[in-house]
Amino acid sequence: MRSDKVKKGLERAPHRSLFKALGFTDEELKKPLIGIANSFNEVVPGHIHLRQIVEAVKAGVREKGGVPVEFGVIGVCDGIAMNHEGMKYSLPSREIIADSVEIMSMANAFDGLVLVTSCDKITPGMLMAMFRVNIPSIIIAGGPMFSGNYKGKKVNLISVFEGIGKVKTKEMTKNELKELESCACPTYGSCSGMFTANSMNCLSEAIGVALPGNGTIPAVFADRIRLAKETGRKIMELVKKNLTPKKLITKKSFENAIAVDMA
Template sequence: MNSDNVKKGPERAPNRSLFYALGYTPEELDRPLIGVVSAYSEIVPGHMNLDKLAQAVKDGVRMAGGTPILIPAIGVCDGIAMGHVGMKYSLASRELICDSVETMYMAHQLDGLVLVPNCDKIVPGMVMAAVRMDVPAIVCSGGPMLAGRYGGEEVSLSKMFEAVGAYKAGLINDEQLEDCTCNCCPGCGSCSGMYTANSMNCLCEAIGIALPGNGTVPAVYSKRLQLAKHAGMAIMDLVKRGVTARQIINERSIRNALTCDMALGCSTNTVLHLLAIAQEAGCPIDLNLFNEISAKTPNLCHLA
């Protein structure tokens, strides 16, 4: 095991003493050490449920014979950061996330990773780290937000932007704007709509680094917790078989993800992120491939 570098032999007795200080037992240290990288925080709606999801992942890891270790990751809410200087920090945060995941994995010599992100730059940032290091990894996102309700219909965050325009045009009043504001985003999850977060969570399935349902099971459904437990169990199988991120994410699977991207009509930000993921995976692509696949792939549906 990779983690033997920090826990086996007399030379690593000081290292082991620090694991014991954390409360780990010799039995736990005999198992693979799995990093559960959670972007949980109280500032991002898509991340406010990740504490429970990460716990479910840890349960799955334990059920399959591993020792889960929770590791934090930052995350910017693009919606809250929008419209002011904060937006300058959003894309840059992707590189910070990637670097921090690499740092925590390599510094502590873990055996595998379950990545628990949900929003725009966090998903690609974590995936970039997995393929950069080429280690066993699986993504389990927090899931999409349920639709809101306004004016008697189901709405997504797009309606909120439209409402601002309608208010400025004098088409709705203060009370109607407040009604939309209070009911557009009903709870936890990545903003409903085929924005970057939901796009990348769907593409994680298509590219092969997430289980089926990763992009579509709503954040508040119990099936999301079940998915997390299965992800925890799945990483143990990947570690046992020595399957690493670059064996999953390669030129063929990236083409598959691009095709899915065009079929679903995903966010244009997926261009930024798939280019970066491909670069880190050692199989760089360019915009010509996007054009090639777009020319022969029908847009099958409009998702919100």
């Protein structure tokens, strides 16, 4: 196992001592070590529930004989960062995410990686890290939010942006915009619509690094939890077979993803 670099042999006694400080048993130290990159935070609607997703992933990993170890990853909400100096930080966050996941994966010699993501720059950052480290890896997203309903019409975050212009042109009152902003994003999850988040999570599926349903099962559905458990089970299969991203992803995979994106 790759993780034997930090667990096995006479010279790794100090390493084992540190693992035991975390509560690890000797039996656990014989099992594959699976890094779980958790981009949970309390700022991004698509990430507020990711702790629940991570716990389901861990259950799947343990079921198949692995030891999950979770670490944190930053995440920016492009919607909240928009229209002020915060937008200067969105794209650079992608590089920091990729660098952070690479650092944790290499420093701790994980046998496999599960990348728990959702929104705009986080999924690309996770994908970049996955291909850099090239160990058995899989992505699971938190899933899309529901669209809202305003006066019998489906609405989403874009409807609120458009509402600003409508108020300025007297097509909508400020009170109506207030009502709209309160119902346009009715659940947690990545913003409803084929924006970067949902597009990238669909493409992760199409390119072959996420399970079917990753891009489309709503965040609030129990099916999302079941998918997370299956993702945990799947990473153990990938580790056992040593199926790394560069073994799985081909030119045809990218062509498939491009076709899905164009569709």
